[in-house]
Amino acid sequence: MKASKFLIATALAAMTSAGSTNASAKxxxxxxxxxxxxxxxxxxxxxxxxxxxxxxxxxxxxxxxxxxxxxxxxxxxxxxxxxxxxxxxxxxxxxxxxxxxxxxxxxxxxxxxxxxxxxxxxxxxxxxxxxxxxxxxxxxxxxVVGWTYRKDWFAKPELKAEFKKKHGYDLGVPKDLAQLKDIAAFFQGRVIDGKKVYGAAIYTERGSEGITMGVTNALYNYGFKYQNPKKPYDMKGFINSDGAIKGLEYYKALYDAGSPPGSSDWYMSENIDAYKSGQVAMQMNFAFIWPGVNADKNVGGDRTGYFANPPGPGGHFAQLxxxxxxxxxxxxxxxxxxxxxxxxxxxxxxxxxxxxxxxxxxxxxxxxxxxxxxxxxxxxxxxxxxxxxDFWAEPSYASLLLAMQKRVHNFVIAGKGTAKEALDGLLKDWTEVFKDDDKL
Amino acid sequence: MSGKVVDTLAKATPPRLARKFKGLSDRAIAWIFVAPTIFLLLAINIFPLIWTIRLSFTNFRVNRVNADVKWVGLRNYERILSDPDIWQTMQATAHFLFWTLFFQVLIGFALAYLINKKFKGNDLWTTIIVFPMMLSPAVVGNFWTFLYQPQIGLFNYVVSFFSGVDPSSFSMIGSVDLAPWAIVIVDTWMWTPFVMLICLAGLRSIPDSIYEAAECDRASKWRQFWTITIPMVLPFLMLAVLFRGIENFKMFDLVVQLTGGGPGSITELTSINLKREAFEKWRTGYASAYAVILFVTIFGLASIYVKALNKVKER
Missing domain, CATH: 3.40.190.10 (Periplasmic binding protein-like II)
Incomplete structure (x- = not known):
C-alpha cells in the first residue's frame, strides 16, 4: 500500500514537473x-x-x-x-x-x-x-570590406610635404588602388612618434577565407569577373583575364611593399590589433570593426578616418x-x-x-x-x-573558396609561380568543381 | 593455475551462474567472454574501414545526402595519385617526419644520457624538461606564433642577439624557406621529452654489472657506449621512433595553429589536406580514397618497421 502511494505521488510529481517544464519550454x-x-x-x-x-x-x-x-x-x-x-x-x-x-x-x-x-x-x-x-x-x-587610416599621421606637415615631393599629389584618402599602394609603401618602415610603423594591414589568412576576402577587393577593381554574364559557369577569360592577372599582381605588390613583417596569416583580429597598437597607417577590414575603432582610446575619434575600397582601372567594387x-x-x-x-x-x-x-x-x-x-x-x-x-554562393562554395585560398596564398605570400599561373590554376580547380557538380 | 585453485574458484561460483554455464565447453565460454570485444572491434574499427573503402569508389558527399551516389571505380584514386598538390603535401609530411624524428632522437637521447647521470637537482631538471609535452598542442601552437612574431617575438630577438640580423627582417612562419623548419622546431621542442623518457627507461634498464664487466676488460668509455649502451637502448629508441612517427604522420593541430598550412601550401601536411577535403569541401568519396591510401602507407611502413624492431629485440 505504502509502495503504491509512493508510486502515485512520484507519478503526480513527475507530471507536474513535466507540465511546468512545457509551460516554460519555449x-x-x-x-x-x-x-x-x-x-x-x-x-x-x-x-x-x-x-x-x-x-x-x-x-x-x-x-x-x-x-x-x-x-x-x-x-x-x-x-x-x-x-x-x-x-x-x-x-x-x-x-x-x-x-x-x-x-x-x-x-x-x-x-x-x-x-x-x-x-x-x-x-x-x-x-x-x-x-x-x-x-x-x-x-x-x-x-563590407573597407579601410581605416590614421588621420593624425596623414595630417603631419613634414610627411605631407615629403609625400607631395615624392609622388606629386597630396597625402590623403587614396583616389585609386595605385595611390593606396603608394601610401602604404610611403609609411612602410617609417619612424613616427619614435616608433617604427608600417603601411597597411591587409588580409592574408590562409586557413579559412581571409586572403580571398582581401584579394577580391583588388581583383574586382582590375577586371576580374567570376563568369561570363551571358553564359553561367563559363569562366575562361574572366577569372584569368589580363585585368585579373594585373589585380593579383597588384595585391602581391601591396603585400610586399606595404604590409608589416610577419603578416603572412592575418585576418580580421590581427588587422585590428595591428591598427589599434599603432603599427600601421591603414587597415583593410570589414566595417563591423569601425564602431570599435572609433571608440578606441589610442586610435579612435579624430585620429582615424574611414574610406571605401578605392577604384581600380577595371571598376569600383568592394567585397561584401x-x-x-x-x-x-x-x-x-x-x-x-x-x-x-x-x-x-x-x-x-x-x-x-x-x-x-x-x-x-x-x-x-x-x-x-x-x-x-x-x-x-x-x-x-x-x-x-x-x-x-560577393564571392560564389554555390552549394560547392567551400571547394571554390579553398581552391582560391590555396592558389592566391601560393602566389601572394609564398611567391610561387606567376599571377597568370595562379589564376590559370584556379580556373582548372573551379572547372573541376563545377564538373563534379554536373554544371559543366 | 593449480588444480586446487581451480577447484576453489569453481566452488566459489554462485550456483545460479554455475547452472547457466553447465554443459558449455571451455571454448564456448571463451567465446562468450571474447565476443563483446570482437563485436566492438567490428563495429568501431572494421565496419568503418570497409565502409570507407566502399565510399572511396563513389562520388558520395555527406552534405548532399539526397543527391545520386555514382560508382566511379578507381577515378578517385587516379585523381589523388596524379595530383601534384597531393604529392606536395606528401613531400611536406615527409620533410616534417624525417627532421622531427631526427632531432627528437638526437636531442632526446642526449638529454636522457645526461639525466641518467647522478647529479644534484636531477629530478627537478627532469620535471622541467618534460613540461612542454604536458601542454596542449593548441596552446603550444598559439604561443609559438607569438614567439615567432618578427616585431615582438622572443625567438627572432634571440636569433638577432646571436647573429646580428634585424629581428623584423625575417618571418619564421611567413617565409617559404623558414616555415617548414618553424614547425619542425616547435614539434621538436614539444616532443623531445617524450623520446627522452623512453630512452631514460632504456638506459636505466641496463644492469650496472655489464659496465663493471666491461671495465674489468679495460673497455674505454667510448667503446662501452657503442657496444653496450647503444645496442641495449636501441629497441627503446626504435619504439620511440615508431610512436613519434605515427603521431607525426597524422600531425594536425599544432601545424594548423602555427601556419594554417601556409605560406601557400608549404606546410600543408597530408592530415590537414585530408581534413579540408573531407570536412570543408565535403568530398566524402574522394576523401575516403585519400584516407585509404594513407592507411595503406602507414600500415605498410609500420609493419616493416615492427618486423625490424622485433629482429633488433631478438639479437
Missing amino acids: SLTLCWAAWDPANALVELSKDFEKQSGVDMKFEFVPWPNFADRMLNELNSKGKLCDLMIGDSQWIGGAAENGQYLKLNDFFKANKISMDDFIPATVTGYAEWPKNTPNYWALPAYAD GGQGISVVANTKDKDSALAYIKWFAQPKIQARWTEMGGASAMRAVVEDPKFPTAQPYNKAFLNSMAIVK
Whole structure:
C-alpha cells in the first residue's frame, strides 16, 4: 500500500514537473559568430523575449571555426540551432540541401518586403538562385570590406610635404588602388612618434577565407569577373583575364611593399590589433570593426578616418561581408523562429539594432537623412555598400573558396609561380568543381 | 593455475551462474567472454574501414545526402595519385617526419644520457624538461606564433642577439624557406621529452654489472657506449621512433595553429589536406580514397618497421 502511494505521488510529481517544464519550454537557439555584434543582438533580443515569452539562447562560435562548426551542424541535421545567421556564401548549399526554410510565403503573409532592404544585401544574403525572388533569409547584418587610416599621421606637415615631393599629389584618402599602394609603401618602415610603423594591414589568412576576402577587393577593381554574364559557369577569360592577372599582381605588390613583417596569416583580429597598437597607417577590414575603432582610446575619434575600397582601372567594387538570418529547417519550434524573424524585421527594431552596434540593411534605417552624419564612419559605410560584390554562393562554395585560398596564398605570400599561373590554376580547380557538380 | 585453485574458484561460483554455464565447453565460454570485444572491434574499427573503402569508389558527399551516389571505380584514386598538390603535401609530411624524428632522437637521447647521470637537482631538471609535452598542442601552437612574431617575438630577438640580423627582417612562419623548419622546431621542442623518457627507461634498464664487466676488460668509455649502451637502448629508441612517427604522420593541430598550412601550401601536411577535403569541401568519396591510401602507407611502413624492431629485440 505504502509502495503504491509512493508510486502515485512520484507519478503526480513527475507530471507536474513535466507540465511546468512545457509551460516554460519555449526556447530558441540562435547560432552566429562570436563577435561584438552578436553581443549587441543578445541585448536586443531581450525585447523579443519580453514580448513573446520565448527564451532566447545563443550559440556563438569564433570566426575561424564558425563555418566548420555551423556547416557541420547543418549537414548533420543537428538540432542545436533554430535560427542561423549564416554567411552569405552558404545560402546556395543550405537552400538546395533543404537546410533553411524558404521564407517567401511567410514574408508575403506578414507583409515583409525585400524592397525595404538594400538591394545588394537581398541578393547577397537572401536569394537563391541569385537574382530570383526566392528568399531563404532576411538580411540581418550588412557588412563590407573597407579601410581605416590614421588621420593624425596623414595630417603631419613634414610627411605631407615629403609625400607631395615624392609622388606629386597630396597625402590623403587614396583616389585609386595605385595611390593606396603608394601610401602604404610611403609609411612602410617609417619612424613616427619614435616608433617604427608600417603601411597597411591587409588580409592574408590562409586557413579559412581571409586572403580571398582581401584579394577580391583588388581583383574586382582590375577586371576580374567570376563568369561570363551571358553564359553561367563559363569562366575562361574572366577569372584569368589580363585585368585579373594585373589585380593579383597588384595585391602581391601591396603585400610586399606595404604590409608589416610577419603578416603572412592575418585576418580580421590581427588587422585590428595591428591598427589599434599603432603599427600601421591603414587597415583593410570589414566595417563591423569601425564602431570599435572609433571608440578606441589610442586610435579612435579624430585620429582615424574611414574610406571605401578605392577604384581600380577595371571598376569600383568592394567585397561584401555580412549575413542573413534564416530559420533552420530542422527547428523544433518553427512558429517561434518565424515570430523572431517577424519581430526582427520591424523598422523600429532595425533602427535600434544599428544604434546598439548592429548594422541594419533596412533602407529606412540607412536612408534616414541623419544616418550619414550620425557616426564618422557611416558615410564610408554607405559608399561601400553601394559597390559590393560577393564571392560564389554555390552549394560547392567551400571547394571554390579553398581552391582560391590555396592558389592566391601560393602566389601572394609564398611567391610561387606567376599571377597568370595562379589564376590559370584556379580556373582548372573551379572547372573541376563545377564538373563534379554536373554544371559543366 | 593449480588444480586446487581451480577447484576453489569453481566452488566459489554462485550456483545460479554455475547452472547457466553447465554443459558449455571451455571454448564456448571463451567465446562468450571474447565476443563483446570482437563485436566492438567490428563495429568501431572494421565496419568503418570497409565502409570507407566502399565510399572511396563513389562520388558520395555527406552534405548532399539526397543527391545520386555514382560508382566511379578507381577515378578517385587516379585523381589523388596524379595530383601534384597531393604529392606536395606528401613531400611536406615527409620533410616534417624525417627532421622531427631526427632531432627528437638526437636531442632526446642526449638529454636522457645526461639525466641518467647522478647529479644534484636531477629530478627537478627532469620535471622541467618534460613540461612542454604536458601542454596542449593548441596552446603550444598559439604561443609559438607569438614567439615567432618578427616585431615582438622572443625567438627572432634571440636569433638577432646571436647573429646580428634585424629581428623584423625575417618571418619564421611567413617565409617559404623558414616555415617548414618553424614547425619542425616547435614539434621538436614539444616532443623531445617524450623520446627522452623512453630512452631514460632504456638506459636505466641496463644492469650496472655489464659496465663493471666491461671495465674489468679495460673497455674505454667510448667503446662501452657503442657496444653496450647503444645496442641495449636501441629497441627503446626504435619504439620511440615508431610512436613519434605515427603521431607525426597524422600531425594536425599544432601545424594548423602555427601556419594554417601556409605560406601557400608549404606546410600543408597530408592530415590537414585530408581534413579540408573531407570536412570543408565535403568530398566524402574522394576523401575516403585519400584516407585509404594513407592507411595503406602507414600500415605498410609500420609493419616493416615492427618486423625490424622485433629482429633488433631478438639479437
